[in-house]
Amino acid sequence: MSYILDKTQQFVVELLTNQLDKNFLYHNLRHTQRVVKSTKELSESCSLSDQERELLELVAWFHDTGYTKGNKDHEESSCEIAEEFLTKESYDPKGIEKIKECIRATKWNTKPTNLMEEIIRDADSSHFAQTSYIETTELLREELKLLGVKNYSQKEWLQVNIQVFRTDHQYYTDYAKKYWLEKKDKNLRKLIKDKKSEKKIAKKERLKAKFKSESPDRGIQTLYRVTLKNHIALSDIADTKANILLSVNAIIISLALSNLIPKLDNPSNDYLIYPTVIFVLFAVVSMILAVLATRPNVTSGEFTKEDVENKNVNLLFFGNFHKMKLGEYESAIQEMLKDKDYIYNSLTKDLYFLGVVLNRKYTLLRWTYTIFMIGMILSVIAFAISFKFYGPDRKLELLSQVLFF
Numbered sequence: 001m002s003y004i005l006d007k008t009q010q011f012v013v014e015l016l017t018n019q020l021d022k023n024f025l026y027h028n029l030r031h032t033q034r035v036v037k038s039t040k041e042l043s044e045s046c047s048l049s050d051q052e053r054e055l056l057e058l059v060a061w062f063h064d065t066g067y068t069k070g071n072k073d074h075e076e077s078s079c080e081i082a083e084e085f086l087t088k089e090s091y092d093p094k095g096i097e098k099i100k101e102c103i104r105a106t107k108w109n110t111k112p113t114n115l116m117e118e119i120i121r122d123a124d125s126s127h128f129a130q131t132s133y134i135e136t137t138e139l140l141r142e143e144l145k146l147l148g149v150k151n152y153s154q155k156e157w158l159q160v161n162i163q164v165f166r167t168d169h170q171y172y173t174d175y176a177k178k179y180w181l182e183k184k185d186k187n188l189r190k191l192i193k194d195k196k197s198e199k200k201i202a203k204k205e206r207l208k209a210k211f212k213s214e215s216p217d218r219g220i221q222t223l224y225r226v227t228l229k230n231h232i233a234l235s236d237i238a239d240t241k242a243n244i245l246l247s248v249n250a251i252i253i254s255l256a257l258s259n260l261i262p263k264l265d266n267p268s269n270d271y272l273i274y275p276t277v278i279f280v281l282f283a284v285v286s287m288i289l290a291v292l293a294t295r296p297n298v299t300s301g302e303f304t305k306e307d308v309e310n311k312n313v314n315l316l317f318f319g320n321f322h323k324m325k326l327g328e329y330e331s332a333i334q335e336m337l338k339d340k341d342y343i344y345n346s347l348t349k350d351l352y353f354l355g356v357v358l359n360r361k362y363t364l365l366r367w368t369y370t371i372f373m374i375g376m377i378l379s380v381i382a383f384a385i386s387f388k389f390y391g392p393d394r395k396l397e398l399l400s401q402v403l404f405f
Helices: 003-018 029-045 050-062 065-069 074-088 093-105 115-124 133-146 154-168 174-179 181-214 217-265 267-294 305-309 326-337 340-389 396-404
Strands: none
Touching: 003 029, 003 050, 003 065, 003 074, 029 050, 029 115, 029 174, 050 074, 050 093, 050 115, 065 074, 074 093, 093 115, 133 154, 133 181, 154 181, 174 181, 217 267, 217 340, 267 340, 326 340
8 A cells, every 4th residue: 555545545444433413324444445445446547557447446445534524525624634644744736636536526417428437437326236235225314304405204215226226326337347247137026026015015004904994893803802702711710719729629538538537437426427518518519619610501503594584593502503504504604794783682682691601600709619618617527526526535415416416
């Protein structure tokens, strides 16, 4: 690297690092370094002298330094910065003028007039052919928003990019046309694909919004769905409670059968008969009630065409159709789907009869828990009285008189 190139690189890196507004997410040092790299790549492919290559590299370093003074007419500001720096470094005045001409050629929609200008223009837009283009162009969109230039929506930005690719941009050098144009076209296809995807998403959102606004039944459907879900959850809770009681009472009866009842054969243990009977009796009654709470009802499982025509059957409850043939049930369902009121009536019946079943379950459960609690209390009291006052040496008849009279 020549002395002037080394000094220029140090100067530009320090300038863009310390004086460039942080809102320049795209036109920053990273962009300048990319343009310098692309410029070298293009220069090596063309028949240029060493002096011309040096000039182009200087142009690449200086071409966006004007953004440190704002984004308005930044090309002219870049020319001023380049001229001031290179003059201090005693650079050739003719070379400075060529550098300024090339910097001005980077202005958008300016047509290059010579090979050097073509090279810098292609280098400045080399990102069009890079795999990271989508991410890079998003940085430019955000930069324009932060600087207050324009706030593009995703849809608008896609359209702008596609237009740039198709009509506003072209590569000028043979090297760029040979090696970069195909990659640029690939990025264009990605943009078009993204645009189609954006249209599909937008269409879905419009349909979704239309469905929400034009479907007054949505709230009704939510009501049925939530209420049915709550009913089923309550039914599951009731079944769980009944199963707990069944298990507990089964354990109690097993213990009584294995430990208490065998001892009653001994005349000295006659005082345990009544407490044991109370204990086992209440446990058995609790089990019976728990079983009744969970025992399913048997239904006919059949319906007639007249029932469907008169809307007298709930086709949503399995107990009304489990004996029917598939074809008959499908025909009935198709008939029901034609009538929205029939559907809502069936859902209402489901809610109602679920509520009736829940009422029965919870009523039985309440009685089960009450009897279980009373039985446990009476059993404990009976055993305590028997052990304390009526030992094995007392007559069973006296215990009977005290307990029941």
